[in-house]
Amino acid sequence: MFRRLIPAALAAIALAAGPSGPAWAQDTIVGVQQFLGAGEATETMARNLGAMVESALVRAISDRGCPAEVVTLDPEMIAKVLKEIELQQSGAVDPATAVAPDPLVANTLVQGVVSQSGAELIYFVEIVSTDGRRLAETSGIHRASDQFGLADRIAGEIAASLCPARSWHLRADYNDLVLDGPVCDITKPFSVPGQGQTAGIVFSFTPTAVGQGTFTLSGTAGGVPWTGGGTYQISTHSMLETGSMVMQGAWQLTSPVGTFGDQATIYAKLTRITCP
Numbered sequence: 001m002f003r004r005l006i007p008a009a010l011a012a013i014a015l016a017a018g019p020s021g022p023a024w025a026q027d028t029i030v031g032v033q034q035f036l037g038a039g040e041a042t043e044t045m046a047r048n049l050g051a052m053v054e055s056a057l058v059r060a061i062s063d064r065g066c067p068a069e070v071v072t073l074d075p076e077m078i079a080k081v082l083k084e085i086e087l088q089q090s091g092a093v094d095p096a097t098a099v100a101p102d103p104l105v106a107n108t109l110v111q112g113v114v115s116q117s118g119a120e121l122i123y124f125v126e127i128v129s130t131d132g133r134r135l136a137e138t139s140g141i142h143r144a145s146d147q148f149g150l151a152d153r154i155a156g157e158i159a160a161s162l163c164p165a166r167s168w169h170l171r172a173d174y175n176d177l178v179l180d181g182p183v184c185d186i187t188k189p190f191s192v193p194g195q196g197q198t199a200g201i202v203f204s205f206t207p208t209a210v211g212q213g214t215f216t217l218s219g220t221a222g223g224v225p226w227t228g229g230g231t232y233q234i235s236t237h238s239m240l241e242t243g244s245m246v247m248q249g250a251w252q253l254t255s256p257v258g259t260f261g262d263q264a265t266i267y268a269k270l271t272r273i274t275c276p
Contacts, residue, residue, distance in 0.1 A: 028068040028162055031106030032057065034075070038115035038122075045121075046114040049147055053110070053125075056155035066163030071105050108135065110158060119144050125154055127161055135210055136161035164211075164236050167275040168243060172268035179203060179268065184275035186234065194221060201226050203247075211235065217251055224255045234270070241272030 035050030037043035058070045112125040121144045126137040138157040142150040166186050172179040178195040187207055194201035200221040207213040216229035230249020236242075250263035 028108050029106045030070045030108045031073040032110040035112040042116050052151035053154050056151045060155040060159035064159050064163045068162050165272055167273050168270040169273045170268050172266050174266045224253045226253045243270035
């Protein structure tokens with residue numbers, strides 16, 4: 001139940017009425033939706049916690065020196081958009097003459113649900129872009145008597161996800177391929193050279209959105225030229241200094257006896273570093 005945070009119609013607001021999702025933190029405008037209680041007894045508490053998270057998130061983002069912006073979502077505007085979307089989906093309105101719903105100001109939404117078990121609060125919070133991508137999620141258990149502390153905890157984890165560390169060491173091993181090197185800003189285009197038998201090959205990465213992008217490979221190894229490319233996704237732990245990258249692509253090498261190709265999924269480990 002914790003993963004069904006908003007009704008389908010509210011999800012439609014995010015998908016149909018919102019602007020495209022953020023590219024990186026400098027383009028991120030965050031709106032905290034009203035938190036939901038897992039039952040009538042926790043509805044008021046959940047709403048209050050959501051408001052506290054919004055305030056704490058402003059501080060947490062500022063403390064990290066992050067350029068993301070936090071805005072307050074207007075419940076009346078959300079209700080208006082919801083009504084318009086429901087009307088259009090009912091078939092009662094001609095799509096050719098239908099009025100487009102007003103866009104949401106935010107391009108990134110924070111959604112949460114909270115339940116209580118005795119003296120403990122159980123929470124699940126997710127961050128989604130308004131183009132439908134799930135960017136991050138966090139969950140846990142916290143003392144019910146310390147809601148301000150819980151708000152700070154959730155806000156800190158959200159800020160860490162929206163404004164991730166940028167400097168990492170990347171290591172990947174796939175058959176004879178070894179990638180090993182520092183990446184001082186993972187939010188900008190970067191490259192990592194091959195090592196060992198694949199020295200001479202360079203993987204060049206270009207971010208296209210939060211935690212994802214495309215890559216190309218080029219160069220000469222073993223006396224033959226290599227070409228190829230694909231896509232990648234990055235996942236970093238908001239509290240630990242580790243992460244991972246998954247690359248999916250294809251490549252080929254051209255030798256005097258012919259052209260040979262391969263395709264694969266390559267897993268890389270990310271370890272937090274400090275660049276000069």
